[in-house]
Amino acid sequence: MIIGHEAQLGQLRQAGKSNQLANSYLFSGPDGIGKKLVAIEFIKGLFCTAPSPAPCGTCIPCLKIEHNTHPDVIMVSVEEDKKDISIEQMRKVQSSIQMHPLEGRYKIVIIDNAEKMNASAANSMLKALEEPPAVTHFFLVTSRPHMLLPTILSRCHKISFSPPQAMSIVPYIQKTAGIDEKMAELLANVSGGSIGLALSLSTDLLNEALEAVQKIWNRTGPSELIAIAERWGKSDVDHGTILAFLISIYRDIALYQAVKKPPVFKMIAEKIAAMAETTPPRTTEKKLASFFSAQRDLETTYNKQLLFEQLLFML
Structure with missing residues (x-):
């Protein structure tokens, strides 16, 4: 299901209809917003055997592409238990694209x-x-285009993707995750409109974090703060979820301070309004900056408990 990227999909389909497809495309944008899904949906249309409008999603080519079994569509990603895409994987790609398409007009490679x-x-x-x-088309999908070789970037037609509006993904999250509308709305906003991130978030952890933040605002003692940080610092906890949650709460405070925007976190709306009224905007900005800094350092920080202790005492 494509949400919020209809323009990009339309651009690709128009290029396909006019036989003006680029040899290589670079899809760039935040993680989890549906970039690869757009590529797959477009590619289904190239191979679909049903009458227009394509893709039908039910013909044999569409189903093969959906299940990654089509011989002319090569999907490359980091293999399980590996850290990167290897030269061996790319050699297989090179070998495959030298052969003529077996079941369609094109050879497609998605990286x-x-x-x-x-x-x-x-x-x-x-x-x-x-x-x-001539019949091969590449689709490079990334959230970090700056990490690609400049010579690769220069050879790709670039299509940028932004997260859809958070409210537009709420019905899909609610249905897919089997949760109520209020929690789906919360996940959509915490994820910044990223469906992939929203569906990966732990609702139990969010509820726990929400309770912890309220305790902190109610002047919980240092020993309990350390206990919370210790629990959050454990290796099996989704640290990124907690940071995304904290950022969202303080974004609510900042927006309320700036334009009196109603909080996303409706269940603590009164408390957020009170914090916005009593906290200097400059302090809110500094806290948000600290959260973003912690988010960037998360992968390289060994002592997660210490990181959360510093953040919690700052709240």
Whole structure:
């Protein structure tokens, strides 16, 4: 289901109808917002055997692409238990695109998380882009285009993606996750409109974090703050979810201070309004900056408990 990216999909379909498809595309934008899904939906349309409008989603080519079994559509991503896309994977791609399509008019290669190609794989990708077979089209999907080789970037037609409006993904999240509308709305806003992130968030952890923040605002003692940080610092806790949650709460406070925007966190709306009234805007900005800094440092910070202790005492 495509939500919020109809313009990008329309652009691709128009290029396909007029036989003006680029040899290579770069889809860039935040994680989890549906970039690869747009590529797959468009590619289904190229292979679909049903009458217009395509894709039908039920013909054999559509189903093969959906289940990653179509011989002419190659999907490359980081393999399980690996850290990057390897040269061996790219050699298989090179071998495959030298052969004529078996069941359609095109050979399609999707590189998901393209920034994770190691140096050898990236150089192999560059060679493929420099001399692509006429019927081959590449779709590089990434949330970090700056990590790709400039020579790869220069050979791709760029299509940018932004997160859809949070409220537009609420019905889908509610149905898919089987949760009530209020929680779906909360997840949509905490995720910043990213369906992938919203569906990965733990509702139990969000409820626990919400309770913890309210305790902190009610002047919980240092020992309980340390206990919360210790619990959140455990290796099996989704640290990114907690930080996303804290950022969302203080974004609510900042927006209320700036334009009196009603809080996303309706269940603590009165408390957020009170915090907004009693906290200097500059202090709110500093706290948000600290959360964003912690978010950037999360992967490289070994002592997660210490990180959360510092953040909680700052609240």
